[in-house]
Amino acid sequence: MAGLFNMAKRKRRNRYRGPDLTAELELDAGDELTLKAGEFDERGLATSMLDSAPVTIAGAIPGENVSAKVVKVYRDRVATLVGEVATPSEHRVEPRCRYFGECSGCQWQHIDYGHQLEIKRAMVEAALQPYETLREIEVGETLPSPSQFGYRNHARFTVGRGEENGVAGFKNADSRRFVRIDECLIMDDRINETLGKLQGRLDRMTQFSVRVGANTGDVIVQPLLPAEIQDVPSGRQRYVEEVRGAKFQVAASSFFQVNTAQLESIVVEIVSMLGLEGDGTLVDLYCGVGTFARLLSPFAGRVIGIEESASAVADARVNCADVDNVEFIEAKAELAAQDLVEAGLEIDCAIIDPPRIGCHPQALEALRVLSPQRIMMVSCNPTTMSRDLDLLCRSGFKLVSVRPVDMFPQTRHVESLALLEG
Numbered sequence: 407m408a409g410l411f412n413m414a415k416r417k418r419r420n421r422y423r424g425p426d427l428t429a430e431l432e433l434d435a436g437d438e439l440t441l442k443a444g445e446f447d448e449r450g451l452a453t454s455m456l457d458s459a460p461v462t463i464a465g466a467i468p469g470e471n472v473s474a475k476v477v478k479v480y481r482d483r484v485a486t487l488v489g490e491v492a493t494p495s496e497h498r499v500e501p502r503c504r505y506f507g508e509c510s511g512c513q514w515q516h517i518d519y520g521h522q523l524e525i526k527r528a529m530v531e532a533a534l535q536p537y538e539t540l541r542e543i544e545v546g547e548t549l550p551s552p553s554q555f556g557y558r559n560h561a562r563f564t565v566g567r568g569e570e571n572g573v574a575g576f577k578n579a580d581s582r583r584f585v586r587i588d589e590c591l592i593m594d595d596r597i598n599e600t601l602g603k604l605q606g607r608l609d610r611m612t613q614f615s616v617r618v619g620a621n622t623g624d625v626i627v628q629p630l631l632p633a634e635i636q637d638v639p640s641g642r643q644r645y646v647e648e649v650r651g652a653k654f655q656v657a658a659s660s661f662f663q664v665n666t667a668q669l670e671s672i673v674v675e676i677v678s679m680l681g682l683e684g685d686g687t688l689v690d691l692y693c694g695v696g697t698f699a700r701l702l703s704p705f706a707g708r709v710i711g712i713e714e715s716a717s718a719v720a721d722a723r724v725n726c727a728d729v730d731n732v733e734f735i736e737a738k739a740e741l742a743a744q745d746l747v748e749a750g751l752e753i754d755c756a757i758i759d760p761p762r763i764g765c766h767p768q769a770l771e772a773l774r775v776l777s778p779q780r781i782m783m784v785s786c787n788p789t790t791m792s793r794d795l796d797l798l799c800r801s802g803f804k805l806v807s808v809r810p811v812d813m814f815p816q817t818r819h820v821e822s823l824a825l826l827e828g
């Protein structure tokens with residue numbers, strides 16, 4: 407573990423532009439601190455204070471007294487990694503992964519799964535609090551993932567340089583140190599099998615991704631591997647996944663939900679929360695390769711998917727070729743939604759599943775005018791979700807329920823389903 411600290415440089419540049427909060431501290435990477443762990447921050451790390459400087463403690467749980475080693479001194483915080491835990495939390499468990507801490511990909515393997523779900527619920531609740539329109543809502547229990555490990559269908563590996571040339575792994579978010587990974591426990595087994603075949607053979611590469619259709623076993627590796635690697639097919643443009651009996655072709659560049667089994671559960675949840683009964687017009691904003699459009703098509707009269715990526719729309723059209731009530735518009739959501747307003751379309755329901763930055767205000771304004779009876783927001787970012795829900799509530803919708811969903815066990819990431827009524 408000592409090597410983790412050698413490469414750490416003081417004051418590495420980050421996006422923070424405020425005052426230098428750590429200027430007075432005489433600290434270097436590797437120094438040991440004794441700390442009391444406080445609440446989690448948005449990175450999913452327990453926090454503390456050293457004089458007036460914020461500290462994050464990877465691998466700690468709020469309430470614990472710990473020793474921690476300095477990994478990096480930023481201008482806005484000191485990043486540390488837990489060492490000895492003097493007063494372990496009742497929620498502490500032994501991390502299963504041999505790389506936990508050294509690799510920063512999972513933040514919460516040291517926390518029992520039930521408590522992970524509760525923290526995620528609290529994170530969503532906290533994100534809603536700044537808004538008068540949202541704060542009264544009682545956030546539901548987090549929907550657990552069917553699998554706590556082995557659930558990810560998509561991995562993006564970094565390839566090492568120098569002594570680690572050709573080796574696959576991940577980079578630690580704070581130390582930026584490369585960590586060789588021979589098995590990642592949150593990945594589907596078939597991703598680990600592919601990793602095993604490629605490990606140590608990736609000279610001249612910097613990164614590669616492996617995606618698997620969890621229900622089809624179809625594996626793609628991107629980009630094209632060096633010619634001498636002949637036993638692992640690579641460079642194919644698309645792979646195929648199957649969800650609830652429907653086939654989806656997905657371009658290597660396109661988004662697909664990373665936890666296929668949990669996707670199946672949220673579709674059931676969405677049908678029930680939206681009260682879809684087989685008729686009415688449903689608009690699917692930010693529809694990607696048509697996942698929700700296709701899976702919800704049996705529960706609606708007409709579905710209109712809107713997506714800006716040309717290749718995702720091309721796949722969406724193929725994915726919905728076996729149903730006759732779905733159509734797609736290739737355009738930015740904010741522009742296409744305005745067009746629907748101008749066309750005088752009447753819609754009953756909308757599902758909106760934007761990227762992390764959330765929705766364009768014009769898309770939300772168009773929804774106000776389209777005035778569906780129900781809107782389901784699917785979001786992987788509680789902060790932008792709350793901002794957008796507030797805008798919708800101030801334009802006349804009412805937030806009626808919020809359900810966090812665990813798509814990403816062992817990590818700080820949380821997905822949410824939020825239902826609004828007109």
Ligand SMILES: C[S@@+](CC[C@H](N)C(=O)[O-])C[C@H]1O[C@@H](n2cnc3c(N)ncnc32)[C@H](O)[C@@H]1O
Pocket residue numbers: 661662663692693694695696697698712713714715718737738739740759760761762766
């Ligand atoms: C979180 S993904 C959701 C995809 C889909 N709902 C699914 O579950 O697979 C967000 C999608 O929004 C698309 N996107 C991003 N900005 C957009 C915009 N302004 N207008 C339309 N689509 C956009 C991305 O290409 C991506 O496919």
